[in-house]
Amino acid sequence: MKTRTGIAAALSVVALCAVVGVTVYAAAAGANGDARTVAAMEGPVTPFTPQATFAGLTPATGDPELESLVQVHPSPGAIVAAAGPFDDRFVLEDLAFDGGSVSGAVRVTSDVSDVLDLEVLAGFYDAKGVLVGNARFVHHLVEDATHAEPPEERLEFTIAVPADVSGRAVAASIGVPVLVNE
Template identity: 50%
Template sequence: MTRITPRLAALVVAAVVVTVAVSWVVGSALASRSEEDRPVALDPAEVAQTTLPDLAPAHGEPELDGLADAAPAAGAVGTVSGPFDDRYSFGRLRLDGAAVTGAVHITSDVSDLLELQVLAGFYDARGRLLATGRATHHLDEDSGHEAHAGPPSELERFRIAAPRRIADRVASAAVGVPVLVNE
């Protein structure tokens, strides 16, 4: 059995007295603050307001400016510049009937590809833009991508079919990447 010595008892009593005194002093200091000095909990929705008057909100799908004027030669698949050109390269571009196929090789890093959109323009024999189409990759974390061994894939294949209403007039195509997000 443990014996409590007078010295230990005095030490415990002193610790309790100091704790009570400090609590009382801090409580009194907080209570004596004026209303404007007291901390206030703020709603972030009310505080974090940013206005950018010259910035128009995004609407629709992202486009590539050069698509309207690309006019690749008949039977060819051209490329159109976009904001991510330094982060990928195209490979195996082909016009197969009324569809363009190819692959995007991500060169920026080896992390998971979260979002990718390839935009294709379809042209007639005179080089006029008839219509556009898109192939979009979204990372689906529930699809079991974690089960794959090794580094994330750096190659994303795509196939973009021309809209049916112009499929019989497609003579060439051009592709570009308006969306590319990786970790």
């Protein structure tokens, strides 16, 4: 008897979900129903696009930053890592700073897949270790129809010292605020 009750309850839930789904679709189609009738006579149909909002969630604005840039105080000539949300997914390699730019490479260690988006943020510091400016390197994967080569796991970057702090920047920090891979 318990099995029949369980099956009946499960079928009731499935039926309720189907009714709700049809009702929502009908409401959405009804909102565009008159437009569809007119459009069928006059031209192309404007598709219905559902949109979701999340209460209390504010959309991001501006470029992603790293609070850790102001927490590090490198000595002159040094390049230090600035903590970020993806530090367990990459290693920094071949870092160099010549006073005019900082360069190096990010090697993704989390898995073997193409890097879709990467932002490397560089902080530049004066002789006292005070942050005087920052700049960034941005990589977006350009998709093509073929994937003949193995995924690129190591991306080289060069970030120039901003003109307004040129001559004062004697140290750098590097962090990664954006890392998206397949």
